[in-house]
Amino acid sequence: MVVYHPTAAKSPEVETTVYVMTVGQYFVDMFLPQFLATTLLIPIRLLDRSIKLMYPFHALPRKAGASAEESLLAKPGSLTQMINAFRHPSKDKILLILIMMLNFSAVLLAPFPSESIAVRLHGCEEGRRNIDNCALSLGLSPYLAKATLALLALTLVLIVSISIILKNWRYGVFSNPWNLGGLASLSTNAAMRAIISSFAGTEKVFGRATLNVLSSARFQLQYWDDDIEGRSGYGICPRDKQAALTETPKSASSPNTSRVTGRVFARPHHFPTPALSYWARCLFLAFLSGTLTLIVYYQSGYWTNSFETFMDSEDLGVRFLFTSIGVIISSFWEAFFSGVAIVSPHRILAASLQIARNSVLLELAIDAFTGVWAGIRRRDFYLATVAVSIITSNFLPIILGNIPSALVHTHIAHEICAWIAVALLSLMMMVLIGSFFVSWPNMPVDPGTIAGSLYYLDSTIIKNFEGPSTLEPKERDSKVREMDLLYTFGQLKDKSNKTRICVYTLGKEGGP
DSSP: OEEEEESSTTOOOEEEEEOOOOHHHHHHHHTHHHHHHHHHHHHHHHHHHHHHHHHHHHHTTSTTOEEGGGTTTOOTTOHHHHHHHHHSOOGGGHHHHHHHHHHHHHHHHTTTHHHHEEEEEESOBTTBOSGGGOEEEEEEOHHHHHHHHHHHHHHHHHHHHHHHHHHTOOOSOSSOOOSHHHHHHTOOSHHHHHHHHTTTTOTTTIIIIIHHHHHTOEEEEEEEEETTTTEEEEEEEESSHHHHTSOOOOOOOOOSOOSOOSSOOOSSOOOSSGGGSHHHHHHHHHHHHHHHHHHHHHHHOOOOSHHHHHHHSOOTTHHHHHHHHHHHHHHHHHHHHHHHHHHHHHHHHHHSOEEGGGTTTOOOOOSHHHHHHHHHHTTOHHHHHHHHHHHHHTTHHHHHTTOSOOTTSOHHHHHHHHHHHHHHHHHHHHHHHHGGGSOOOOOSSOTTSHHHHHHTBOHHHHHHTSSGGGSOHHHHHHHHHHTOOEEEEEEEEOTTSOEEEEEEEEOTTSOO
16 A cells, blocks of 8 residues: 655655555464464473473482472472462472473463564554554564563573473482382382371371471482392382371271272262362353354454454554453463363273273373373373363463454454353363363372372282382383282271272272
8 A cells, every 4th residue: 555645744755655554464464473472381381381290209319308399399380389488489499480480481472473463554544543544564563572572582591491490300219200100119118108007097297297397398209229128129208207207197087888889989089189179160161152152243243342442552562461361261271171181091990990090100191192092091081171171271361362353353363262262162161161060089188299109008008019110111011010919099998997098909809
């Protein structure tokens, strides 16, 4: 489009400026910046999750050992882990602090490009602000563009710093420890077994009494020798055996079952992670339904009010707001997936007897892509469905950011984005509603920590796993499969008449 600018009030000479808006520039305005920012967020979240999962096994091999707070009781990705890292900063925690900063900067970066790059209008006649009498060009918002560049620079510095630290970062395990078998093989030390055995019958007080006992001890990942039992091995050991066992939690009243069962019928029902709790799911369901209602109401266009005026104003902040809503939704799905993934082996075991490959050797799915494959492979289709929801939620910031109407956007692009968002949000609501019909095992303790996972392991399983802790993954798995045992998850009454909820083993004959 050509715009004429008179050079003088009485002069016929004019200055001509030509503005050209190509299809590529239009794509840059609508999708490219948000796509790049969202794409960057995906691997950063994966790196963040991986580092936080392995941090306890990085802290445990230190000469001085590690406190229970940063090892056995540390829940990867939790708010508590974040607060502890900043409250007690040290050289060993610098990587944890940097990855948290990187994740935060990537989340902040996601909505900024939606407002930083935009199509500008030129030569519009006063009172007739429409495409017919305006020239279009791709432009920048100076302040937001500078903020975006600052966040990009910070992200780059953090990535480089983390890469340098990871080059020399070590952890004291020979294979992925985040499966029931891996943690069992690291807990065969007699003192550790005594601590785990003391958990029996403490479901109702684990969060207070048992955790308080552990919090006063330090633990170390090391080779150990037991002169009394004539055994040796490699795994987690309390630094001060006497201090760790000074107190043992008092037994609580056992749930309403008096026999071994493959299912858990105890009441009241406990959900293992906050993301799986009723209130968290109901709150997020309300947020999804509110966002869906808002989009449908805006699309109907029946009423003209302050909301419609705000959405159509093209002021700074409209696209930013909707892009931020997309980031919030994808962040919740990440937390929800983590909860579903950590419980997946226990759900499978609570449903029926399983061989080692389908139970104690199932590795934790740490991202959506491995979650889809893991869900299909282990026939946990709800896990696979949640993983697919995460993958689709990663595109929501792009789609939601283009729902607010703009003069410079074609109506068809606006309609497509709006109704794709409606479809995705509707499917996500169905997946979330489906969680209320899934049989979740009663788990009074969060299995997302090392201590929480060990809480659910029967002493017989731990004893069976002596030796594999120093083996490579394939060799370890082969040795465990050769045991030819069946596993289940439920309530088990031991010889001292204490009842506990745990994973225990059954022989081929079906006897305990």
